[in-house]
Amino acid sequence: MTQKNEIYVSADGTLRWQGKTYPCALGKGGVVEDKTEGDGATPTGRYRLKRVLYRADKMTRPECALNVTEINATDGWCDDPTHPAYNTQVTLPFAASHEELRRTDNIYDIIVVMSHNDNPPVPYKGSAVFFHLARDGFTPTQGCVAITEEAMRDILKTVTDDTYMVISL
Structure with missing residues (x-):
């Protein structure tokens, strides 16, 4: 049964939300x-949509009930499983392995942070699993769920702080 506040993502590359279906890119390693x-x-799993990060220098603020914050040049995400800050947002420069959130491509122009491996983060169980923008052609991600900017903005207008993403095989 479909729940009102659940976004459904299938391993076949489809995302369903409130009666609409969108294509999405998934990890190159599958689901x-x-x-x-x-x-x-x-x-796979059920993850709460926690907050939104976006590039204010490149686009307008997404309309959304979640907390929305601008991405700055000093924003990063720790992906070093041996570091105490693993799978959390960090300030750059940062000595341990990390991703820069302010990328030169557009895929992180809007990022939805989800509750994957965060309470508490378990080393080696995955970091930076985001809901973000897709590359042209929906090429595979590094493990995230990605959609077009138009679809992202459409979805973000209707999510609430109790919306979950359900990813299944």
Whole structure:
């Protein structure tokens, strides 16, 4: 049964939300039940949409009920499973392995942070599994769920702080 506040993502690359279906890109490692750091796979599970980050220097603020914050040049995300800040947002420069959130491509122009492996983060169980913008042609991600900017803005207008993304095989 479909729940009102659940976004459904299937391993076939479709995302369903409030009666609409959107194409999405998933991890190059497929969809897996047992996520490990660096496997390039999208993890199955039910994840709360927590907050939105966006590039104010490139676009307008997304309309959304979630907390929305601008991405700055000093924003990063720790992907070093041996570091205490693993799978959390960090300030750059940062000595341990990390991703820069202010990228030169457009895929992180809007990022929805989800509750994957965050309470608390378990080392090697995956970091930076985001809901973000897709590359042209929906090429695979490193483990995230990605859609077009138009679809993202459409979805964000209607999510609430109790919306979950359900990823299944």
